[in-house]
Structures are given as C-alpha cells and as structure tokens.
Amino acid sequence: MYQPEPQSMTFSTLISDIDKGIIKIPQFQRDFVWTINQSAKLIDSILKGYPIGTFILWESGEELRSIKNIGGAELPPTPIGSKAQYVLDGQQRMTSLYATLKGLLVQRETRKDNFAELYIDLEAEEDGQLVVTDIEDRNPKEVISLRDLLEGDISVLIEYPKSYHSKLTDYKNRMNTYRFSTILLRDATIDVATEVFTRLNVGGKSLTVFEIMVAKTYDASKNFDLSEKYDDLLTRLEQVEYETIPESTVLQVVSTILVKECTRQHILRLEKADFIDVWDEAVDAIERAIEYFRNYYRIPVSRLLPYNGLVVTFAYFFYHHKSKPTGYMRELLDDFFWRVSLSERYSSALETRLGQDIKRIDVILKGELPKYDLKLNVTKDLIINNGHFSVNRSFIKSILCLMAYHEPKSFSDNSVVRINNSFLKQANSKNYHHFFPKAYLQKQGEDMFYINHIVNITIVDDFLNKNIIRAKAPSEYMKDFVEQNSKLRETMKDHLIGDLNEFGVLKDDYETFFEKRAELIAEELNKWLITSKSNLVETM
Template sequence: MEYQPYSIRKLLDSVKNGAIRIPAFQRGFVWDMDRVSYLMDSIYKGYPFGSLLFWRTKNQLAVERNLGRFELPKPEEEYPIDYVLDGQQRLTSIFTVFQNELIPKEDPNWSDVFFDMDAEDNAQDCQFIALDEQSYDRNRFFPLSVLFDSVKYREATEGLSVEKISTIDKLQEKFKEITIPVQVLKTENRSIVAIVFERINRLGLELDTLQLLAAWTWNEDFDLLEKFRELKDDLAEFGFEGVGDDSDLILDCAAAVLKGEPGAEKLLELNGNEVRSEFSRVQNGIKGAIDFLRTQFKISTLKNLPYPMLLVPLSVFFAEPDGKEVSYNSDTYAKIKRWFWRTCFSARYGSQTRRAVIRDIQEIEKLKHGKDNRLDEIDYNLGISFFTENVFRVTTANTKTFVLVLANNTPKSLVSGKNIDLEKVLQRYNRSEFHHIYPKAFLRDNGTPDNQINSLVNFCFLSSAENKLIGKKRPSDYINIVAESPTRSLVLKSAFCEEARFDDDFLSFSTSRAQMLLEFSNDLMK
C-alpha cells in the first residue's frame, strides 16, 4: 500500500483523462446535495473528511460504472488505471462540483454548489449551499465550479466589492492548496482486491462479490449476472429459488467446483475465460445436488436444509459438462447418505465450517473418481437427549434435521391416515405445519415445564385444522380420533408413536418416542 497526496487539480485531470475509473461492483452515487455542501465546508475549514483508496492495475475491467453524472473517457494511456475502492461518493462530489469540461447527463437531483459570502464564518455552520444556477444572487453566492478555470473565475468576480473579491481569492487559494490523502493498492491479484473491498465495506454496504466477479468475467456473449438469474429461475421450479437469492452460497458452490475450495475470493484467482468456459459445470453441479436432496432426503426448499453449505460438496460431486451425467453405484450412494446424516447430527457444519467443507470437498472428489476416501468417517454421538432436550424452533439446524427424520419415515395424517403431502408441507415450512402430540394446554395444566412441552420429541406433522380437533383433550381421549385399527398402528408408527403411550404419562411417552427416533436415525447413519 502506498500513500500519495492528490491536489484537487490532479484529481480533476486524472478523472478527465480516464486514469481514475469506477468499477462496476461499486454502487452508484447516492449522496444528497446537503452532504456534498458539507463536504465542501469540511475541506474549506480543514476538517478531516477521509481518504480515498485506489486500486492500481495494468488491466482495464470489461465493465465499469459512470462517475455520477459523467461518462468517463477512455484512458489516454494504457497504464496505470486507478479504480476507486473507497471514497467514491467524495470523489464524485469533488469532481462534479469543480470540473467544467466534461458534459454531465441531466439529473434533477443535482444542483451546483455555491459559497455563501454573507454566511457567518464559524466552526459549526456550513458556508456552502446547493442552488438552482438560474436563481442565485451573484452578490451573495459564488459558484465553486469556476475556482479552477481562470477565465470563468475572473468573469464571476466582476462587479464584486474589493472586500468580497479578497474573500473569494482566499477561498480559491484554500481549495487549490488542499491535498487529499490517497492510498494506492498496487496489485494484479484480484482476490486481494476483493478482500480489501469487503473489509472496507463491512460496516456499510456489503461487498457484492457477484457483481465484482461479473465485472471481471463479462464479455458480449457471457453475462454472469444473467447466468445467475437463469439459474435462479430454473431452481424456482423445484422450490429452491432461495439458492438463487443467496449469491454467497452459489459462489461457494462455484468456487468449490472450479477451485476445490469455497469462498468467492478463490474465483477471483481465475481469469474470465476460465469462469465462462467452466460455468456449465457449476450450473449442472448445483442442479444435480438439489435434485439429489429432493429425491433422496425429502428436502423441498433451501429452508429445509439444516446446513446450506451441505450443497457445496454435493455440487462438486454432480458437476459435469453439458451432456454428461455422474454415474454411481449403491456403495457410493450409501456413503453420501451416511455423510449427509452424520454431518447433520454431529453439527460439524455449525462451527469451523470452512475447514469441514474443504475436507468434504476433497473426500467427495475421491469418491466420485473411485478412489479410497473417508467421506463418511465422521464422529457422532447421538442419544435420546437430542430429541428430549432440543426445543422445536423451525429455524434451527437441529429442528430441521428432526423434521427431515420425520419426513423420511413416510408420515401419515393422524386424523385421516392419508400420506402427508411433503412437497406441499415442506415448501411452506412454517410452525403452523407442526404441533404438539401431547397438547400444550394439557401438559401445562399438569405442571410440565415449557422446555419439555416444546421439545422435539413432542412434535409431529400436524396441520392447524387437525390440531383444533385435538385441542385441549387428554391424549387418552383424542387417541380415538386417530384412524381406526389396524390403520391406527401404521399411522402412529409413521409418527414414531405407540398407541400404548397415549396414556397421559408424558415422561413414558417421550422416552418411548425418543428411543424410536434414535433407532431410526441411527439406521439412517449406518
């Protein structure tokens, strides 16, 4: 990183000759005119107003943004090019206020900034104001746009009193002498640029890495943003539009497929041609992973997935070019199944996720190519406490894992005995689709603590309408509402329940059901 002070004149000239540019991943100009006026006041009074950060590179980006109202000219020289990483709003304000050579686009929100010669000179009040150029009082307001143009400056001072000309001369002198601190990052390593930009904006606007990458991969035949929109539309048909909304997740999948590690910064190590030529593998990998999750684990939306990063190794496994599919045998399927369930129950994606995902990417690649691997060698220690001590909250990973266990046991309606429409229920996926087996009111009347009432073991698929039929009834009473025998035993079994445990003894019920859930879950992980 190098420090270089810039005069306002140098900034104006550098923008005008195309050396300073705005990358496409920057947001547009958003300041209002009051903020612009206060920036001028801070510069005039010598108050700190922040530094600028430029990224200096030999390579011009394929896609760039205008500087506020100005379409920037092509660089007069090929090198260097300075892209603004931080301070775009300040730079745009300074350039727009003082430049008078480039023709701006019309913008009804912009007004020229003037120095108020009659304003009181104190530390608090702003001495600058934005005005409609057609209506200002020349004897009171002086346009800043002429300060760096000697001819227009002389014209603007004509007719002013000697005292006011002296004031304006001092104004001009201050702005000509001011230096603006600029830090220059010199690198061709775009992953470093991404990290720096992200850290700068962490407390403000988050880095849109997708736009960053799109700017670097764009050509007339390939628009990464459009490719992501198309992918989102494709996934929406299967209830997975949420994947398309989560650009970080897609970028993690893309990085894993193309670079073997999650993290958008890994993609930025590739050149545009590499991303463009390999993007079909990314698309096919994500689509294949989602199809596998839907058909093999009853996952209907991204919201059902206990850990979204599970999608990343699976995308690597299914990533193939157009026209080619991954073929695998029963042993491979069994390994992936064990890996999935063991990862969910062990919560190993709950912390130090990156390390676990990288390990799984490496192992699933070995599995894909028929090599020895340890994909499913995951330590887990599942006991009935998982079901009796975890509280049911639809947003937590443990609850989502529990719901998937229920879904993979072909659940039936407790009232009608019909198979539950999992696609419909899980795509809605909200609290109203699940209710207590031992009614909450009944348990509270018996002094059962809320943490036990709301534990996973006391929940099943149960619609609001069915729940009303149960109401505040004792389990020994409402068991008669459940489908008649022999269907009743099958219905209860699909919900991991035994008819004998509807005897109003919640402890006995919860212990029995937790054991059934545990045995089934352990079978899933075998």
C-alpha cells in the same frame, strides 16, 4: 511488500480521470449519501485552502464491477491499455466534487438533490461561509455557481460588477491550483486492496467474500456479473423453495470444484477466468444436488436441510458424476448425508471440514467407503438425550428430514401435508405440532425437556394444528380421526407412529409413546447408515 505512493492531483485532473474512466468507484463502496450542504462545506474548505483528507486509490489491471452512473452521468469503461484506479477511501468526497462540477441531479429514495445549486457568495468575508445553497433572496450578481466559475468563459465573468472581478479570478485560481492529496496503491492483489478498504472503514461493515468476488469476477466482454448471476440462480431456486441457499455456499461450490478447498483465502485466490468458465457447470451441479435432495431424500424446502454445506459436497459430487447414483454408490452417499447431519459436523470449522469431506466424496466417486473419524451409533438413548427441539440444530433437522421423507399426511383425511419455507423459521412454526400438546403435558406436570422434544413433534398442516387439535389430549382428538380417516393406520406410519394402542396414544400414556417413538426413529435412521466398523478408524 506493497509501498503506497503519496501523490497529488488538481481538480481538473481529478474530473478528467473520472470522465476518461481511469478513476472508478468499485461496486462494494456504499451508495453516494452526501447532501448538498455537506458538499458546500467541502468546497468551502477547498476555497480556504484547508486539507480535506487523502484519496486512497488502488491501481490495478483487474476489471472490477464498478459504478457506471452518477446522477444520470454515464461513466465510461477504462480505456484499453490503461489501468483503472479504484477508490478505496474518499468516495463520498470525490463523488461530491464530481457531482458539483457536473451539476448533477442525484436521485435519492425520497428526494432529488441538484448539485448545480452550489454557489460562491461574493459578499462573504474570508472567514465566513463562502459557499451557500440558498440564494432565494439574493442579488444574482452577488453569487456565482461553481460550474460557472470554473467552466464559464470571459463572457460569463464580465457580467459581474468590476468590484467582484478580483475575487472571481482569485476563487477560480484557488480551485484550479488546489492539490488533492492522494495515495496510490499499485498492483496489490484484490485481497490486499479490500483489506485496506476494510481497515480504512473501521466503523463500517466489513466486505463479504461475495462482495469482493462480485467486483473481482466482473467481465463486461463476457457479460458476466456475479451479482446478477446469483440473483438469476435464486430466482430459479425460489420456484422449488430452495431460495435460502446463501451466497457463501455458491462460492464454496465453485471453489471446491476448482481447487478442492473453500476457505476465504482459497476463494479470493481463484482465477477470474477459471471462475467464469466453470460457473454454468457449477450452477448445474447445484441444481442437480437440490433436485436429488428434493426427489430422493424428499426434503421439500431448503429450511429443512441440516446444513447448506451439504449443497457444497453434493454439488461437487454431481459436477463429477453427471448421472444419478445407484446401488452401492447411492448407499455411500446416504451414509455420508446422515452421518454429517446427525453428528452436527458442520456446526464449526465449516470450511476446513468441507475441504476434508471433498476428499471423502472423491473416495465415494470411486465407489469406495471413506474413512470417518467419528463413530456414530444411533440408538434410542441418543435420540432422547439429544432431542431437545430447536429448529436450528442439524440433529433436529435430520430427524425432521426423516419425517419429511415419509411424506406425512393429514390425520383427518390422509391428504398430503404441504411444508413451506416461510412456515419453518422457528420452533412454533405452523407445520410443527406437539403430538401430546404442550398445554396438556404441562398440566400433567411433565418436564419441559420431554415436552418440547423432537420425539413429540409431528409435521401437520396449520388448520389441523391450530383449529382442531389445540390442547386436547391425544386420546380425545385421535378418536375423532379414527372415525374420519379410514386410512389412519397408514397415516400414522407416515408420521413414524405405530399402532395407537401399542404406542399408548389412546391411553394418553406419554412415557410409552415417548420410548416407542424414539426407538422407531432410531431404527429408521439406522437404515440410512453403513455400520461397518472398517470405516471408523482413521482421521482425515
């Protein structure tokens, strides 16, 4: 059990320890936001001997990512052989004291605050406001800056009238002898320290695992800054439209590679050296997994991916299998991908299920079929009963991925439809088109469940959707495309729509269209699944 140690320190010790790099402000602390007026009240309380709260410090030999600059003042690294003391509570007060004594000019978003402009009013009564910031109409010999009071030599002080000398001496003594209350938490683990931080900041935002790991894995000697590394990765992923992969997914990849689990506890327990050493290979595995999604499954953008968790399992696979899978191994991966997606497996208990599925990937890596605890029977009825169109559901995204795999073309000229991440945030995306337009079906009295259904969705370009088709009946707008597009039959196959007559399109027969397209979607999905009963009998 970690026992906190009550301690105290003087103003000079506090400032000296910051200057020497002993006391550090971890990067997960919020920005310094206190104003000069708040700092004035703080100094006023110190001069009057009031308690100002306790500084809580965590002493650790771990090198965390910490703030290196305050108002232009460079903060040095912790001396070799010394342990850093990281501020868990009291950062605003401590930074305010430091900025005031150093007279720092702190840049804000819309202004600059000059913390040198804090003055002690030598005319103020003891129960009045001793510290002021506005001295525009004051006699300069009636006020003294805090810096001059504490750091000025005798030549500065004798410039003031003798009537103030006793006050100057008294105020300087009060500042120098004030004991700042501190509690030192020695050698606690980073997860304990960050839990303390979170509980102390009850009204604030809890630290994410990523924020903690950014602090924990920072290593200046190896030029490793997780925050910068992640930004670099996102920059590369943005070039292939997979920039929505979150921080948590990247941490889960590293953790599963190292320990085959990825709960919060497992991630926080990862050794710093191991994390840094495996980073480049983990990133390479992520990029190869994404390349596989894009080129083999033809999922062009990350918003179509049923789950980010699939990046974790596939990156784990590619970390251990450097080449592209072929033959039966590829079929095993296909079965895994679509089984996870269609069963909505990662909609809850993600970390636990990723741990289970890493074991399944290990089986696939051996070229064997893993055991699954869910029987997945993809039928027309499954598509119909679960097909309400909501872009956040993995079942729907799975079918959208199937549509993307067939590389849908424009109805008008058979040109490629470009799918964009920015267009796919919601169900009314520019790329999503109700083949039987909603307005048309509503006029026919069709139930909204069947109107706004994945079976009625096609992926088209924005111009076609908004400017040509609009609310027209399919028989009306498709006749125009028959004349414009000599390859329309092939175009419709790419949209998983068969012969226009057989599918009831030219007769505006929505029931026939709905049934036949649901059947075709189920048929296409089953091509990706291994239907052997032998892999459906055990729970992992």
